[in-house]
Amino acid sequence: xxxxxxxxxxxxxxxxxxxxxxxxxxxxxxxxxxxxxxxxxxxxxxxxxxxxxxxxxxxxxxxxxxxxxxxxxxxxxxxxxxxxxxxxxxxxxxxxxxxxxxxxxxxxxxxxxxxxxxxxxxxxxxxxxxxxxxxxxxxxxxxxxxxxxxxxxxxxxxxxxxxxxxxxxxxxxxxxxxxxxxxxxxxxxxxxxxxxxxxxxxxxxxxxxxxxxxxxxxxxxxxxxxxxxxxxxxxxxxxxxxxxxxx
Numbered sequence: 001x002x003x004x005x006x007x008x009x010x011x012x013x014x015x016x017x018x019x020x021x022x023x024x025x026x027x028x029x030x031x032x033x034x035x036x037x038x039x040x041x042x043x044x045x046x047x048x049x050x051x052x053x054x055x056x057x058x059x060x061x062x063x064x065x066x067x068x069x070x071x072x073x074x075x076x077x078x079x080x081x082x083x084x085x086x087x088x089x090x091x092x093x094x095x096x097x098x099x100x101x102x103x104x105x106x107x108x109x110x111x112x113x114x115x116x117x118x119x120x121x122x123x124x125x126x127x128x129x130x131x132x133x134x135x136x137x138x139x140x141x142x143x144x145x146x147x148x149x150x151x152x153x154x155x156x157x158x159x160x161x162x163x164x165x166x167x168x169x170x171x172x173x174x175x176x177x178x179x180x181x182x183x184x185x186x187x188x189x190x191x192x193x194x195x196x197x198x199x200x201x202x203x204x205x206x207x208x209x210x211x212x213x214x215x216x217x218x219x220x221x222x223x224x225x226x227x228x229x230x231x232x233x234x235x236x237x238x239x240x241x242x243x244x245x246x247x
Contacts, residue, residue, distance in 0.1 A: 002027075003042065003043060003046060003048055004048070005027055006020065006023050006024060006027065006039075006043070007043075007048050007049070007059060009023040009026070009027070010023055010059065013058065014052065014053075014056050014057070014058055014242070015056075015057055015058075016055050016056060016057070017036060017040065017055050017057075020036065020039065020040065020043070020057070021033065021036050024036070024039060043057075047060045048060055050210060050212075051212055051214055052212075052213060052242045053213050053214060053241075053242030054214055054242075056242050066208070066209060066210070067168060067169075067209065067210060068175065068176045068205075068208075068209040068210075068211075069169075070095065070099050070167075070173055070174055071099070072094070072096065072099075073096060073098070073111070073113075073153070075113060075153055076094055076095075076096050076113050079094060079113060079115060079129060079133075079155065080094045080172055080173075082128065082129070082132070083115070083117075083125060083128070083129075083172075084172055086128060087121060087124065087125065087128075090117060090118060090120075090121040090124070090125070091117075091118040091121075091160060091171075092115060092116060092117045092118065092121070092125070092160060092172055093114075093115075093116045093160060093164060093166075093167075093172055093173070093174055093178070094113070094114070094115055094116075094172055094173070094174070095113075095114050095116075095173075095174035095179070096111055096112065096113045096114065097110075097111050097112045097114075097192055098111045099174065099179075100179070100193070100201070102204075103197075103200075103201035103202075103204045103205055104193065104194070104197040104200075104201045105194075105197050105200065105201075106193075106194045106197055108192065110152050111152060111153050112146070112150060112153070112154055112155075112156055112192070113153060113154070113155045113156070114155075114156050114158060114189075115129065115155060115156070115157045115158070116157075116158050116159065116160040116161075116164070117157060117158070117159065117160050118159075118160050118162075119159050119160075122139065122140065122157055122158075122159060123139075125157055126139045126157050129155060129157070133155055135151075136151055136153070136154050136155055137154070137155045137156075137157060138150060138154065138155070138156050138157065139157050140157065140158055140159065141156060141188075142188075143187065143188050143191045146188065146191075156188075158188070161222065161223060162222070163218070163219060163222045164178055164219065165177045165178045165212075165215050165216075165219055175215075176205050176209055176211050177211060177212055177215045177216040177219060178219060179205075180202060180205065180211075180216060180229070181216060181219050181220045181223055181225060181229065182223075183198065183202075184220075184223075184225045184228055184229055184232070185220075185223040185224075185225045198232070198236070199236040199237050202232075202233070202237055202239065203237050203238060203239060206237075206239045213241065213242050216229075217229070217230070
């Protein structure tokens with residue numbers, strides 16, 4: 001079965017798993033319910049469709065959004081490379097405050113580089129990074145400790161929350177789904193931001209880039225922020241929540 005033939009027959013702007021199944025059956029009568037999972041995975045992997053909500057998909061060609069690609073500083077890239085090369089089995093994410101300057105009105109002048117590491121690896125990573133960047137690394141600091149001892153481009157090592165979204169092309173990169181949730185869930189992160197910037201910043205993220213709402217709300221639920229973020233999007237932004245089933 002030709003994948004592009006399926007896409008051309010999907011006439012709805014947003015379509016479901018069942019819509020895809022009906023088109024597949026019309027093109028190939030032997031197609032069955034047991035085949036739909038593999039077909040969905042294939043269409044998603046080939047970027048012909050994207051998931052926009054629970055059991056809701058759209059054609060990638062009609063989305064009009066690009067994939068978010070964080071533009072790291074040289075130092076942040078070096079840190080990411082050091083960890084991935086020396087500790088290939090440890091799960092981690094790297095991001096920095098200045099990534100948010102693309103979206104916020106109040107520009108962040110004093111950068112901080114965050115390295116979030118699965119719990120068993122934080123001490124190893126701290127020791128390794130401290131050897132190269134002496135007196136620049138803080139391990140699991142409080143907001144007060146960051147303000148007291150943190151330096152420009154200083155490195156903050158924290159615990160990585162389980163089920164944190166992974167980058168699509170590089171699993172260690174930050175995603176917008178994670179950034180948005182952490183704006184509400186991380187006390188340390190929110191201490192660097194102006195709450196009044198949130199509505200416009202989040203609308204800008206959604207208008208520029210493709211954001212997987214299923215992934216976002218799954219992580220928000222893990223951080224006990226799903227209801228707060230859903231209410232915020234409804235009341236403070238024009239962002240459309242694609243599925244009210246994401247409870």
